[in-house]
Amino acid sequence: MRCPGSALYVYPRARHASPLQRQKTLDPLKRVEKEIKKCVKCGACRAHCPAFAAIQREPAVARGKVALAHHLAKGDVQLEDETYSIMSKCLLCGSCAEKCPNDVPTDEIVIAAREALARERGLTTFHKAVGRIIRNRKAMNMGGLAAAILGPIFFRKVPQTSGLRLRFPLPFLGGKRHVPQLAKKPFLSRHPEVIPGEPGKPRIVYFVGCMTNFVYTEIGEAALALFRHLGCTVIIPRDQQCCGLPGMSGGDMETVRELAERNLAAIEKHNPDYVMTACATCGGALHKFYPAVVGKRNPELHARLQALADKTVDAAVLLQKLGLNPEETGAGEAFSITYHDPCHLRTRNITKQPRELLRAAPGVELTEMEGADRCCGLGGTFNVYHYETSMNINAPKAAAIAKSGAEAVVTGCPGCMMQLADGLQQSGCKTRVMHTLEILARRIKRT
Amino acid sequence: MLDSRIIEKLKAIVGAGNVATGAQELLCYGYDATQMEFHPDAVVHPASAEEVSAVLKLANAERFPVFPRGAGSGFTGGALPKGGGVVLVTTRMNRILRIDTENLIAEVEPGVVTEQFQLEVEKLGLFYPPDPASLKFSTLGGNVAENAGGPRCVKYGVTRDFVMGLEVVLPTGEIIRTGGETYKGVVGYDLTRLLCGSEGTLGVITKIIFKLLPLPDAKKTMLTIFDSIDGAAKAVSTIIGNKIIPTTLEFMDHATLQCVEKRFSLGIPETGRAVLLIEVDGDRELIEKQAGRIQELVKPLGLVECMVAKDAAESEALWKVRRLVSPSLRDVNPTKYNEDIVVPRSRVPDVIRRIDAIAQKYAIPIVNFGHAGDGNIHVNVMIDKEIEGQEEKAHGAIKEIFQAALDLGGTMSGEHGVGLAKQPYISLELKPEQVAAMQAIKRALDPNNILNPGKMFPV
Numbered sequence: 001m002r003c004p005g006s007a008l009y010v011y012p013r014a015r016h017a018s019p020l021q022r023q024k025t026l027d028p029l030k031r032v033e034k035e036i037k038k039c040v041k042c043g044a045c046r047a048h049c050p051a052f053a054a055i056q057r058e059p060a061v062a063r064g065k066v067a068l069a070h071h072l073a074k075g076d077v078q079l080e081d082e083t084y085s086i087m088s089k090c091l092l093c094g095s096c097a098e099k100c101p102n103d104v105p106t107d108e109i110v111i112a113a114r115e116a117l118a119r120e121r122g123l124t125t126f127h128k129a130v131g132r133i134i135r136n137r138k139a140m141n142m143g144g145l146a147a148a149i150l151g152p153i154f155f156r157k158v159p160q161t162s163g164l165r166l167r168f169p170l171p172f173l174g175g176k177r178h179v180p181q182l183a184k185k186p187f188l189s190r191h192p193e194v195i196p197g198e199p200g201k202p203r204i205v206y207f208v209g210c211m212t213n214f215v216y217t218e219i220g221e222a223a224l225a226l227f228r229h230l231g232c233t234v235i236i237p238r239d240q241q242c243c244g245l246p247g248m249s250g251g252d253m254e255t256v257r258e259l260a261e262r263n264l265a266a267i268e269k270h271n272p273d274y275v276m277t278a279c280a281t282c283g284g285a286l287h288k289f290y291p292a293v294v295g296k297r298n299p300e301l302h303a304r305l306q307a308l309a310d311k312t313v314d315a316a317v318l319l320q321k322l323g324l325n326p327e328e329t330g331a332g333e334a335f336s337i338t339y340h341d342p343c344h345l346r347t348r349n350i351t352k353q354p355r356e357l358l359r360a361a362p363g364v365e366l367t368e369m370e371g372a373d374r375c376c377g378l379g380g381t382f383n384v385y386h387y388e389t390s391m392n393i394n395a396p397k398a399a400a401i402a403k404s405g406a407e408a409v410v411t412g413c414p415g416c417m418m419q420l421a422d423g424l425q426q427s428g429c430k431t432r433v434m435h436t437l438e439i440l441a442r443r444i445k446r447t
Numbered sequence: 448m449l450d451s452r453i454i455e456k457l458k459a460i461v462g463a464g465n466v467a468t469g470a471q472e473l474l475c476y477g478y479d480a481t482q483m484e485f486h487p488d489a490v491v492h493p494a495s496a497e498e499v500s501a502v503l504k505l506a507n508a509e510r511f512p513v514f515p516r517g518a519g520s521g522f523t524g525g526a527l528p529k530g531g532g533v534v535l536v537t538t539r540m541n542r543i544l545r546i547d548t549e550n551l552i553a554e555v556e557p558g559v560v561t562e563q564f565q566l567e568v569e570k571l572g573l574f575y576p577p578d579p580a581s582l583k584f585s586t587l588g589g590n591v592a593e594n595a596g597g598p599r600c601v602k603y604g605v606t607r608d609f610v611m612g613l614e615v616v617l618p619t620g621e622i623i624r625t626g627g628e629t630y631k632g633v634v635g636y637d638l639t640r641l642l643c644g645s646e647g648t649l650g651v652i653t654k655i656i657f658k659l660l661p662l663p664d665a666k667k668t669m670l671t672i673f674d675s676i677d678g679a680a681k682a683v684s685t686i687i688g689n690k691i692i693p694t695t696l697e698f699m700d701h702a703t704l705q706c707v708e709k710r711f712s713l714g715i716p717e718t719g720r721a722v723l724l725i726e727v728d729g730d731r732e733l734i735e736k737q738a739g740r741i742q743e744l745v746k747p748l749g750l751v752e753c754m755v756a757k758d759a760a761e762s763e764a765l766w767k768v769r770r771l772v773s774p775s776l777r778d779v780n781p782t783k784y785n786e787d788i789v790v791p792r793s794r795v796p797d798v799i800r801r802i803d804a805i806a807q808k809y810a811i812p813i814v815n816f817g818h819a820g821d822g823n824i825h826v827n828v829m830i831d832k833e834i835e836g837q838e839e840k841a842h843g844a845i846k847e848i849f850q851a852a853l854d855l856g857g858t859m860s861g862e863h864g865v866g867l868a869k870q871p872y873i874s875l876e877l878k879p880e881q882v883a884a885m886q887a888i889k890r891a892l893d894p895n896n897i898l899n900p901g902k903m904f905p906v
Contacts, residue, residue, distance in 0.1 A: 038777075042480045042581070043479075043581065046584040047562075057467075057475075058472075059471070063475075064475035067475055068471055086475075102777060
């Protein structure tokens, strides 16, 4: 059941916890015990869990993890290496929770179990490093710059794509892996903090996210162009941080809470009408997980995070709400696309809006692929721990994209974009990978 | 606990990666949809009949029990390893071996998920009707072993009616074929029928030959609301009495409607006391005619409202009412005992009245819905286990409900089977001589009591 991996993400050795400490360790699981009890083990999650589809073993499916969480919370099973192994096989995509007849939030239960593991055993070396990096934007900037300069030494350019392939294996990255090229200059350092729009039009805070800031800066440029086209004031807080989800996936909730507070402070002071994201994962973090990680223990902070959550909106949804009509901008060149649903949009019921916008864009022809709503297999750090499984989940997706015959696969999450590009590249398919906003922005620029 | 020597032998048979012994992984094979839990000593994932056979021969030599398991979605504990032993999971055997469009048959392995099989045959214009509620995740092997039903059974029959032949590994390890590929065949005992619904006690199914039908052209869905339970019941017998057999005649009682309405506000009129979801399928012109005739027939029976779907989207909206039943039940009480009694369809109102009286006697909510067309009612006894005494009350109520079904000429279970959950009640329905005959078959095929022991019959 253990995936082969580098020494960097071995599980820490057992500590000898006192009974009191152990009680504290289990707190996160105790807090979700009511949710755990909702599961009646009907098995419906077997039809929807992407990890189960690839692994085909019961511990990989939501029901198995909830059963284990139940015994962990009760205390008749200890937090062991095997617990790490089982709990790590979840992409936190939320597909099971979306389809669960009893509304069991398995993603939250898995996060609680990972937090308990982190409390009892400490973080894996990999997640310790993740926590350090994402809490430190300056280090990320430096790292990004270093990678942009040093990248060519480690990677070779893959022709016909904007991606790279490793020249030789590195600890976190398998040799086959296709990674995108880093931007020379991060998006956040390219623009002023406030870009004023027309009076009376909405004030929007743009929560950029790391993938857009360091990798797919073209998404950021497209977002800016679109919302400026609509006359909005766009605020790009300089002191915004990583959303924290990479930390959450390792149970590093201290980091997530810290980042939630820092992002809250960075956004709140601008008092925006909307907080816009063009990254499904960041949007999910702000919208769903921030209020949950703080919980009711700190009511004042919880209320502020809930207010932030209520203002958070996906870029495509906001564009539609504000009346973007690319049809008015005249004919665009003919371009055939297919659309991939990011789990963190689909589970928030955002499936129709991007499609409607794309269909209305002149020249764009949208062909649905088979299984557009199936997970791409990235799952954030899941892809690092379980790269092979991650690509097995992706395989049918890559095949469906190729079969659609579209020139580009379009989606609303830069994480998915990276994974889709990797899968397509490895299967030898030349389909391009683009963000919804890129397609739309190209069509308004003409006016 | 199993000897490590035996574990090594199991690994030699199915491959080390296909034997699980980790304590926490084993937890994940100890449950099904009954909420009971028993932990196995090992889990094996064989890939062929030969591997299953080798596991069973080893089990007979070393005398350890083996519990076959598909998706583990059963409602009676049939796949649970009570007392410990080896769980044998069939889901690696998941190929559709052939779909024969000339003879209208298909051959599959037991681990194929029911809906995936249906979608594949439908691509070829063929039809596999059995549709248990779990069809998106349950396996065909499990469906055969439990003789699964579903809403469409009123017209098309249950899983058993589509099984033509099997490849089975007997409890002692011999691989045999039963039945075949022809509709007719009378040589020897009908072991195929014996194995359908045998709940994994008589053999491990490793291949299934299914009969298929041509895919109907179209279907038409109607939601009819009545002012009384008798009206709805009368509608069922009137429709069938007038020589129309709908694909589906799903029924929801007043308590069910209240649950759904409270949670989802669908706008069901307050005067509605019972709902029938009716679907007809077949030739486009014919079903239009049938739908019209059904509306005429039910009108005088206290009809409050009749909604007819014009297209697939509207049909889906009507089905939504039925699909929302399960999630809304939780609002009544956290734990549900889901029983599935059957009575002759004309006795549905009688049994509902008896159940209402039982609910009052024990002062616990009982919600009824299900397949009125074939008299199969899902009786949901809703309790809160945290409240002392409720569990005992539920068991008392369940026993009386079974008795009511039997008194009216029915049976305790139409779809879910016996397993562990109904084991204590089996003597209500089966006479000692019947049980003895069944146990004689079990002993003859499984002299060492290896395969799924402790199930079905009282221990």
